[in-house]
Amino acid sequence: MQYEGVLRKMQTEPGDPIQYFMLFENDFLNVNQILDKTLQIDFIKYQCLNCGQDRPIYRQGFCKTCFYETPAAGDWIMKPELSTAHLDQEDRDLEYEKKAQLQPHIVYLANSSNIKVGVTRKSQVPTRWIDQGAHEAIEIVEVPNRYLAGITEVALKDHIADKTNWRKMLTNDVEDEDLVEWRNKLRTYIPEEAQEYFIASNSETNLNFPVLQYPKKVKSLNLDKTPSYKGVLKGIKGQYFIFEDNTVFNVRGSEGYYVSLTIA
Template structure:
């Protein structure tokens, strides 16, 4: 069977293990059902996730013009501390920015390759942790807007990582950490504006991924460059497909590619 569609990040369900779905315009694939099966992927073209035109993808699934125009790619997306909707100041589209920025946000600790601090909207818990391949996570601050979450993250980055080592995460070269102890150690460094939002009593969330075999030396597939690929799927973690030959394919990093998937 052949499925054709535009890649967007896999949709997930928080179950044991995590359930993954590739969703296309008129169909979807339950990725967990493909484990231990050979699949083929072929690069067909590109389609911007914003204007939906057949244009070269620049970043984050957008063509170059849309990347610098759509509010979905404003600098505050990657750098929450730059959010200004709480001040009534527009970046690209104030109505959209108010909708996204002026809602509860979580500052969290997640352990994927190491303990890291991050920010997400409350409605994105635990989806954000799944996408990062974290096997454990905990909320440490819940604030009413994205700006407060952003300045909290910036303050804590001096004392804990804010990036994931994707190779280490995929190799499952990780150790369990006591995130509640980490939370208590970092409490002193939370900015004064956010101290009242500290979450003192909650438990770690543990996540289990559908992986039958972890890669020893993960090698990233550039499907656009290679044109096609065929291999046995042995796992899914974060937004990565993991194949038996150590090839890994980052769905999120390839959003906007039009592909054919043969099963």
């Protein structure tokens, strides 16, 4: 079997285990079905997710020009506290920003390699947790816009991590934590503007990833340095492929790369 197209973040469906799908222009692949099979990845060209041109990818699947111009890459995406649509102030495209920012957002705790705090649109739960490779997660605040979620995250970052150690996540070097206890412990640090949105009674969500074998020590595949790679696929966690030889490939980190996938 062979598939060809531009890489985008894998789509997921909650399940036991989670189901992963790669969507191409005229086809799709259920990645779970190729576990334990040999997969060859060949890099063909770049294809910016915004302009579609064959230009080197700069960040987030965009060429450098588009990264600094498209509203889909505004600073408020990585730093929600910079959101201004609730003030009717434009960053790059107010209509786009209102649609994205003025909707319910969740501040959550997720345990991928350690407990971290994060922000996502309510509609992206549990997708965001799956993408981060979290084996357990819990919502702690639900607010009406991205700005309130952002300032809550900033306040909590003084007391808990906001980054995932992706190497620990991929080697499954993780411990279970009592996220309800953590949620209650952090409540006092939530900003006054967001206190009324605290979620006082819910339970954590547990997630099971389709992994047959975890790597002992990860080797990251970079298509710019290694444009052709072949290996036996042993698992999918977060947005990563895990191969038998300890190679891992970040699909989301390679968005905008046009590739050929050959399955044997």
